Amino acid sequence: xxxxxxxxxAAAVADAHRREWALVLAATVRVTRDLDAAEECxxxxxxxxxxxxxxxxxxxxxxxxxxTTAKRRALNVVRHRGVEHRYLxxxxxxxxxxxxxxxxxxxxxxxxxxxxxxxxxxxPALDRSAQVALTLRLMCGLSTADVARAFLVGEATMxxxxxxxxxxxxxxxxxxxxxxxxxxPERVDAVLSVVHLLxxxxxxxxxxxxxxxxxxxxxxxxxxxxxxxxxxxxPAVAGLLALLxxxxxxxxxxxAPDGRLVLLEEQDRSRWDRQAIAEGAALVREALSSxxxxxxxxxxxxxxxxxxxxxxxxxDWHEIVALYGVLTQLWPSPVVAxxxxxAIGFARGAAAGxxxxxALAGERQLAGYGYLPAAxxxxxxxxxxxxxxxxxxxxxLSLTENTVERDFLTGRLGELGGTPV
Amino acid sequence: MSKYLILIYEAEAxxxxxxxxxFGEITQEHDTFSAQVEQHGxxxxxxxxxxxxxxxTSVRGxxxxxxxxxxxxxxxxxxxxxxxxxxxxxxxxxxxLCPARFGGVExxxxxxxx
Numbered sequence: 001x002x003x004x005x006x007x008x009x010a011a012a013v014a015d016a017h018r019r020e021w022a023l024v025l026a027a028t029v030r031v032t033r034d035l036d037a038a039e040e041c042x043x044x045x046x047x048x049x050x051x052x053x054x055x056x057x058x059x060x061x062x063x064x065x066x067x068t069t070a071k072r073r074a075l076n077v078v079r080h081r082g083v084e085h086r087y088l089x090x091x092x093x094x095x096x097x098x099x100x101x102x103x104x105x106x107x108x109x110x111x112x113x114x115x116x117x118x119x120x121x122x123x124p125a126l127d128r129s130a131q132v133a134l135t136l137r138l139m140c141g142l143s144t145a146d147v148a149r150a151f152l153v154g155e156a157t158m159x160x161x162x163x164x165x166x167x168x169x170x171x172x173x174x175x176x177x178x179x180x181x182x183x184x185p186e187r188v189d190a191v192l193s194v195v196h197l198l199x200x201x202x203x204x205x206x207x208x209x210x211x212x213x214x215x216x217x218x219x220x221x222x223x224x225x226x227x228x229x230x231x232x233x234x235p236a237v238a239g240l241l242a243l244l245x246x247x248x249x250x251x252x253x254x255x256a257p258d259g260r261l262v263l264l265e266e267q268d269r270s271r272w273d274r275q276a277i278a279e280g281a282a283l284v285r286e287a288l289s290s291x292x293x294x295x296x297x298x299x300x301x302x303x304x305x306x307x308x309x310x311x312x313x314x315x316d317w318h319e320i321v322a323l324y325g326v327l328t329q330l331w332p333s334p335v336v337a338x339x340x341x342x343a344i345g346f347a348r349g350a351a352a353g354x355x356x357x358x359a360l361a362g363e364r365q366l367a368g369y370g371y372l373p374a375a376x377x378x379x380x381x382x383x384x385x386x387x388x389x390x391x392x393x394x395x396x397l398s399l400t401e402n403t404v405e406r407d408f409l410t411g412r413l414g415e416l417g418g419t420p421v
Numbered sequence: 422m423s424k425y426l427i428l429i430y431e432a433e434a435x436x437x438x439x440x441x442x443x444f445g446e447i448t449q450e451h452d453t454f455s456a457q458v459e460q461h462g463x464x465x466x467x468x469x470x471x472x473x474x475x476x477x478t479s480v481r482g483x484x485x486x487x488x489x490x491x492x493x494x495x496x497x498x499x500x501x502x503x504x505x506x507x508x509x510x511x512x513x514x515x516x517x518l519c520p521a522r523f524g525g526v527e528x529x530x531x532x533x534x535x
Contacts, residue, residue, distance in 0.1 A: 092508040125509055172530045173423050175508040183510070 012058045013049050020063035021046075021141030022226070026113035027067045029176060031074035033090040035138065035166050038070075041077060042141075045070035091120075092175040114139070115178050115230050118223075122191045123174045130165035131194050137162055140219045150201070150216055188231065192240050192296065195223050199244050204402065217248060235290035239297030242283035246303035249276035261408040265312045277307045298327045317347035334363040342375050350382040370399030374409065381416065390418040422505045424466065424531035425512040430496040431524030433473045450520035458504065461514045468502035496524040503531070 024045060028038040045066045059065040121134040129151075136142045136150065148158035168174070179187045202216025224241045231237050253267035284304045287297035302323045309315045324340035337360055345353015357376050366372045377392035393413040400406055413419070439447075458465045474497045477490040490497065502519065506512040509528070516528040 123509075125513065173508045175510055179510070 006054065009050060009053045009058065012053060012062065013046060016049065016062040016066060017046055017141055018222075020066055022114045022117060022139045023063050024066045024070050025138060025141070026117040028070045028074045029091065029117065030113060031071050032078060033176070034088060035091070035169065037077050038074065039138070041070045041073040042066075044073050089170040089173070091170065092173050092177070111178075112230050114226065116176055118191050118227075119179060119187045120169065120174060120176050122187070122194045123169070124187075124190055125172060125174055126165050126168060128194070128197070130161055130168075131190070132197060133158060133162050134165050135194050135198070135223070136219065139223060142219075150213065185236070188227075188234060188236060191227065192236055195220050195227070196240060196243075196296070198223070199247075203247065204405075214251075217251070220244060221248065235287040236294040236296060238283045239287035239294040239300050242280040242287060242300035243296045243303060245276045245280035245283070246300055246307050249273040249280065249307055255404065259404060259407075260411075261404045263408075264306065269311065272307065277304075280304060281308060292330055293326070295327070295331050298323055298330075302327075315346070317343055321347050334360060334365045335369070337363075338366065338369075338372055338375065345375075345379050350379040354379040354383065368399060370396050370405075373399065377409075377412070381412070386416050390416050393418065422464075422507055423512075424533070425504050425506055425509075426529050426531055427468075427502040427504060427512075427516050427519050428498055428527045428529065429500045429502075429519065429521050429524070430527060431499045431521055432496055433475075433499070435523045436473070436499075447520060447522070450522075454518050454520055457518055458515050461511050461518075462507055463511050463515045464505040466503040466505055468500065470500035471498060473497070473499075499524075 021042070025038055025042045028041050029035060032038045032041065048069055049062070049066060053059070118135065118139055121138055122131045126134070132151070133147050136147045137144065142150070144159045144162060145155050147162070148155040151158070178184075198216055199220035202213040202218075202220060221241075221244050224237070224244055227234075227237045228241050249272050250264075250267060251273070253269075253271050254262055256262055280300065281304050284297060284300045287294055288301060290297075293301075302320055305316055305320050305323070320343045321340060324336060324343055327336050328340060338357070341353055341356030341360060343353075344356050354376065357372065357379065360366060360372065373392045374396035377389050377396055380386075380389035380392055390413060393409055393416070397406060397409045397413070400409070455465055455468075474490045474493075479487050479489060479491050481487070502515075504512060504515055506515065509530075512528050516526050519526045
């Protein structure tokens, strides 16, 4: 083993932090049964690595080295806990004897501490914003400042949110354990919702100047890959990973060099990530073979139709309309209905699409949703109904805060001879 | 094991107009609930139904006595169960079983002072 230089060690530690943080923390929590103490021990282990690896070289298995170091510290912390800790509410220990509903070792990942940690972060008793914050902080090892930045809130607000969530886990005794076979699908679904939300937040930030927050997208894909390793036979996990890969495969073509939004129709398909598309398409086929098909698998199938179509004009819109049809049957939602209406517009013409969109006009859930007037505006423009299209673009503009999307809508409005109010 | 209080919040109006048959049905549901709790590794420590909020009197600051509950809401606390459960998942499983057809329940950990 050669002794590396300082920058090589720093890079190795940073790499290990990105890959192994969740593993180290999840194993340490088993010892401390207290999230804060476990976080401190895990952080100490990474700090120790910076010095130790400088002297002894980077170990062959950095994750194992870090876990051992963090757990050793944790044992020390537990041994020296004073009276003030005696009444600290600790995480509920795992049952040692499996009950009738418990999972047997037929899936290797189910015994993984990381699964225990992520289902705890995404427990349904925590509100969604707390689930997301805890997942970024505990699973990805992001600092509170970074988590706050990702969701455009102040650091103090985020710190309070994380503290509240940790307190609820301890006081209400949210257990640190892998749910029973009966509960598992529902709990995995909650985890997948959080990962999906991380991805969509990164993919199109609700406000701000950049269309994509690459860091959030990468974290979401990494988490999803981890879940896939832990639950290799879960079709919902396969479906979400497929959806993320197929959507992210278009990342380089979604904005022009000057930052402008480029629609799917105008994207340079030769620059799509073929490897991600191939991987995603294979996952879609696997996930769709389960009955009923998972929601994310259907969404991924739609993304796959786009990804595998050589040109915009070759797009199989009838297939897409059919997939949205299955999606609305299994999970009725106004947003899915909106997407289906748009697909109908391309399959059967702008007038047909517009009729479908107008049928959704009364949907309360779509009242503040900018994509509805934006889609109407586009069909009206294609039909040459200029004045109505202008009004719809103006309405869409009033409903988005994203600068890149605003610029696009303003551009379209300008082409029709209008100016934003 | 930890103690949790299952607070039953329901609209009061349906009870005011309920027929004896409906009351019987709901009482039966509560009996069934009580019988099922132990299957979840949870012990029922106690529980009561409350008279409607129209019978409540509030006392503030130790002296000011006023008519009615502190807050007028559509759903009011109508009863509770005190349970002893190994963790929140078990408490929530029991909370899901708890009859509350005109509202819902809230599951709160009980504070302990050692």
